[in-house]
Amino acid sequence: MNEINKEISEFLQKGRAKNVKELVTKALEENVDPKEILNDGLLSGMMIIGQKFKNNEVFVPEVLVAARAMNAGLSILEPYLIKAGNEPVGKAVIGTVKGDMHDIGKNLVVIMLKGAGFEVTDLGVDVDPDTFIDKAEEIGADVICMSALLTTTMPAMKMTIDRLKERNLRDKYIVMIGGAPVTDQYAKEIGADFYTEDAASAAEAAKAAVLNKR
Amino acid sequence: MQLTVLQGTEQKTVTCVPGDTVLQTLVKHGISLPAACGGNGLCGKCRFRRIHGTLKEPPGKDGWYLACRTHPLSDCVIEIPASGGAFAVLTETGAQTGDLSQAADRDFGIAVDIGTTTIAMALTGRQTGKIYRTYTAVNSQRQFGADVIARIDAANKGNLAKLQKSVREDIERGITQLTDNAPPVSGVAIAANTTMIHLLMGYDCSTLGVYPFTPFTTDSIHTDLWFEPQIPVWVLPSVSTFVGADILSGLYASDFEANGKNCLFIDLGTNGEMVLGNKDRAVCTSVAAGPAFEGGNITCGTGSIDGAICDVHMAMADGHLQIDCETIGHAPPCGICGTGVVAAVAELSRLRLLDETGLLDDTLQDGVLLCRTPDGEPITLYQKDIREIQLAKSAVRAGIETLIRAYGITLSQIDCVLLAGGFGHTLSVDSAVQIRMFPAALAHKIRPVGNSALEGAIKALARPDAQTVMEKIKSVCSEITLSNDPAFQDLFMEYIYF
Structure with a gap:
């Protein structure tokens, strides 16, 4: 997996919206495929948090700040996903x-x-x-x-x-x-x-x- | 069909209507099992073992059946846990007690506090305001669900008349017992939450359970006792759907109207109702705390009954965690009640075996074994249980902080904190401060006031100006709605942490 996506995932899990935003911007500048940023960065981080929530390892606030970070990343990524001709599911x-x-x-x-x-x-x-x-x-x-x-x-x-x-x-x-x-x-x-x-x-x-x- | 129920050394046989669940059958016959989720198959509390007979559903993996999910198909014999579903009912109040044979009163009355779970009543003197007899019972409406939302739901689905009949019978039984061999009574005063009042009066509940939660009325209700029409009944006034006559009655009992000092009044249960203010101006609100404070949704949780762990002390010695548990009545341990859970969580947090997010230490991932029952069954506190307490305590604290901001004072300007209700009566203030449920700066101002709803009803029967005074308190209380208040949600997230 791309190193920068891994970082995005980790910052997202910590709920660091600002870092996630910066890294998504950086990844786009480095021509990382927007779809990869979504799947391997944002979504992968959110899935890990979701699993930890199910296991009682993290609690509501952690899920919410992670979700806010995800939203922050998505807001940057969305236009690129659309431009890349990525039809919504x-x-x-x-x-x-x-x-x-x-x-x-x-x-x-x-x-x-x-x-x-x-x-x-x-x-x-x-x-x-x-x-x-x-x-x-x-x-x-x-x-x-x-x-x-x-x-x-x-x-x-x-x-x-x-x-x-x-x-x-x-x-x-x-x-x-x-x-x-x-x-x-x-x-x-x-x-x-x-x-x-x-x-x-x-x-x-x-x-x-x-x-x-x- | 016959259902025979074994509990400890006792045995009781009751009739079971085909199609009814075991839980419905037990509740109809006054045998109570805990069912925190209201019979939705979610809490796992209403468990029993089959001795013989045919049941429609299979048992769970652990061999226990859930009474709310199981239908008898033939005559059955079942066994329910000995510590079953007793509920403690608090009748302790600030009112004096006295000997009826030496009463100096000319008139007598019956004070009633209808709680969602339990009912407390007192035979009282209308001149002295003394309590001569008390009566407690489980609210029979429990067969329709544990919390107010479940009751409203049942009422809206065509059971309003049954719910009304159920609570009226409960009260009639209480009055019959309290007045047996006693002078005649000349009045009844009833305090209750707004939903209980609607169900008692048979009012339409269709707007009570949906936003904006409009009650049929919050006014004083003057009526006659349904089975003794010559006796007047006064149902005390409420503030709103969420802040009911039980709270207003508690404020009245606490001399709220006479006080220029700033007082914070909190009644903790499934909902945490709170009022901050003085005789001239007050703000109030209600937060959803869930059933955790009453032992609900806690794996080994139970009500505040004999044998329930009510206090916990922990210490580290030679790298080992030592745990001392105290039980109610010093009886053999049977489970853990709300105050016990709060104490245990506070100790874990103090010893840093719980991080600030509420995650248990790696060494405790399988739960904290507090002690064992005489049968050797473990009483364990799990990570999931800690999460339940986190939600409850955070809702309470966020509510307090929101009220303080809305009222526009600082913590140091609060002169007293009154804790009403059974949970508040036995709660350790230090533990509650340790888990950040209450601000540390208020700790030395906190005072439990017992069943102040009942006390207010007693006072209402003894004071000729009661109605004027209660209406005055009602008029100065303004309610704050917390749903979708972003500031409340931020506070809620903040105080989930330790």
Whole structure:
């Protein structure tokens, strides 16, 4: 692996956004392939942090600062990825459902989706069912991702899916859900396509599902 | 179907409705098992062993079944852990106690504190404000879930009438027992969190569980006792959905209205409600602390019951870690309660066996064996448990810091800190400061006040001006909403560390 990508990965794991930005710029000046910087630098670092989080070795703040560093690197890299003719894997619309204001987990999924090569439209929190659908229609999305942190707001996920059905659009989109009280069983109950436990798995599942659908 | 339950030396046979889980059956018959996650199969606390009979689901790898996930298919005999699901209920208050036969009171009343988990009640004198009898019980609504969100969810799914009936029966039982062979009572005062009040009154809960969390009402409610209509009931007023009548009642008990001094009032449980201010102006908020302080989501966690580890001391001697555990009632250890976890984490942090991010030392990667039960089962504190405490303590501290900023004073201008509730009653202040849950500068000002919600209800029955005073406190309290406050989130991240 390119030495500079390894450094990017290490700084990202430490959450050093400034260093990550500088190194991504430097790597681009040295004509390192943008896709390599993404995969071997940013994503590889984020994956290591994700794994350590699963093993309880690092905790929420470390994941968040790493994610911020990843975002910083991505902001530099994105134009080059597009210029290199790198078609996005797909387009995703994401938000926290109606009645729910929690966004830490949702923001992590946004970053991991971007890392996985998605063009992401983040609708924020307290998102109405029809807003999800209207935005997905507008940008030609492949995936709709919904997050909920309260059992009392989970029904809003079902409302979005029901609205999709009413509007005869259900089969057009891959619907993914997540959040602390959400389970795989609940995803099946309400007719969502996927539930994943964490942000990294969400991005992987979204990518696999989109590629599979084509 | 019959379900026979063995617990220690006791045995009880109950009827099981087909389709009900073991947990639902046990709760319906007043046998409590811990179920911190509300029966969602997540916490692993409601475990039992099968002696005989057919069960629909298989056991876990360790041979234990989860009561919330298992349905009996025939008559069954099961065994539940001896230390099962008892809950400690705090009735200790600042109010005086007295002997009913020598009471100087002309009138008597019943004070009630409906908690999400437990209910505490007192027979009290309306002239002296003395407590003559107390009564405690587990809130039977637990069969619908452990926390307020689960209850709201159940109410919204058509169970509101059942939830109302359940808590009304709990209170009726308490009143019947408290008034047995006692002079008649002339009034009932009820303190509770806003959700419990909604469920007691049968109010619509559909806006209670979703942003912006609007309550049906926060006003005082004057009604009649449903089974003795001649007895008036006063449900005390609340500030908001998150800061309920239990907190307002606690403030009233603490003479908040009479005080020009700046006082920080904190009630720690699944939610940490806090109020900072004085008689003229106050700010309040509520943070989500999760069930860790009550022993929930902790691998070997338990409520504050006899045998629960409540304090831990550690020392390094010749390169070995020595651990001394103290249990409630000095009973044989059966698990660890919230204050025990806080103490253990504080000791690990003090000895630098925990780094500032909360990561256990390499030598302790398999967990910290605190002690063993009489059966030889290990009581271990794991990395995951430390993470739970980190989330809880950081939410509390970030809430305190946010209130101090919003109120616009410095730590040194806070004159007293009142800790309400069972967890605050037994919490070691030194441990709490060590893990950065409370600022060190406040340590010597912290005072536990016991069940101040119950005390406020007692005082409300004894003072003719109670309503005026409580309305005054309500009017000076302004609530701060923390969801999506970026400053709160930054503080939360900062105080996750040790």
